Amino acid sequence: MFLERLSILIDSLLGFGYYLRMAKIVLGVCAHPDDLEFGCGGSIAKWVSEGATAYFLVLTDGSKGSEDPNITPEELKVIRRSEQEEAAKILGVKENFFLDYIDGELENNLELRKKIVRVIRQIKPDVVITMDPSFLYDAKMGFINHPDHRACGQATLDAIFPFARNAKTFPELLEEGLFSHNVKEVLLVNFQNMNYFVDITDEMETKLEAILAHKSQVDNPEEIQGFMRKAGKMLGKKINVEYAEGFVKINPN
Numbered sequence: 001m002f003l004e005r006l007s008i009l010i011d012s013l014l015g016f017g018y019y020l021r022m023a024k025i026v027l028g029v030c031a032h033p034d035d036l037e038f039g040c041g042g043s044i045a046k047w048v049s050e051g052a053t054a055y056f057l058v059l060t061d062g063s064k065g066s067e068d069p070n071i072t073p074e075e076l077k078v079i080r081r082s083e084q085e086e087a088a089k090i091l092g093v094k095e096n097f098f099l100d101y102i103d104g105e106l107e108n109n110l111e112l113r114k115k116i117v118r119v120i121r122q123i124k125p126d127v128v129i130t131m132d133p134s135f136l137y138d139a140k141m142g143f144i145n146h147p148d149h150r151a152c153g154q155a156t157l158d159a160i161f162p163f164a165r166n167a168k169t170f171p172e173l174l175e176e177g178l179f180s181h182n183v184k185e186v187l188l189v190n191f192q193n194m195n196y197f198v199d200i201t202d203e204m205e206t207k208l209e210a211i212l213a214h215k216s217q218v219d220n221p222e223e224i225q226g227f228m229r230k231a232g233k234m235l236g237k238k239i240n241v242e243y244a245e246g247f248v249k250i251n252p253n
Ligand SMILES: [Zn+2]
Pocket: 031, 032, 035, 146, 149
């Protein structure tokens, strides 16, 4: 407890997360294989290199993520799982959890929340990264957010608060030895209202490599790399570094 308080004090005095990040447990929760590589791949690689242990929880099977008429959803599911394993390995992620909901059919319901709570109570993350459920569209970018992304973000936020920390919710998990857990930091992937930036200059190439490991999703590697470099540079300007990732950061009380 003393060390934790000291770490928080040092963190607040220095104004950045380096000391608090050391040896943290980080959980990324996403809707589809590849979401986390795009949204926070650089930050994950950075924190792992600093001693953190990272886990990914992928909620759907990604079986609808192709317009190729020659690939069946069943085949795509197998391909995407192996691409996810490969990408996570590149970032240094310790383990992927797969819930295998059907791509495009994710709903924030009691069953999904319980499954997310189970993983949170198993690995006891200090930090959870997920998708911002309030991000519906961006008219300027001509972007409509995928409903699975919103369901993922909402279910994960609900799981963090109040259900993972509330011992009376899901009493059957107590019987599995999974006790309540408070997540101290939540980072939401969004393209708007970001209030927290991570310097990923040294991890940009690793992030790109992890994204390109999702071969079934990459038609034009040069184009994707160019786009991601441009986006990373734009965010980097916010903290005067070459490349950055940005999040909405919440520290739940
Ligand atoms: Zn997605």
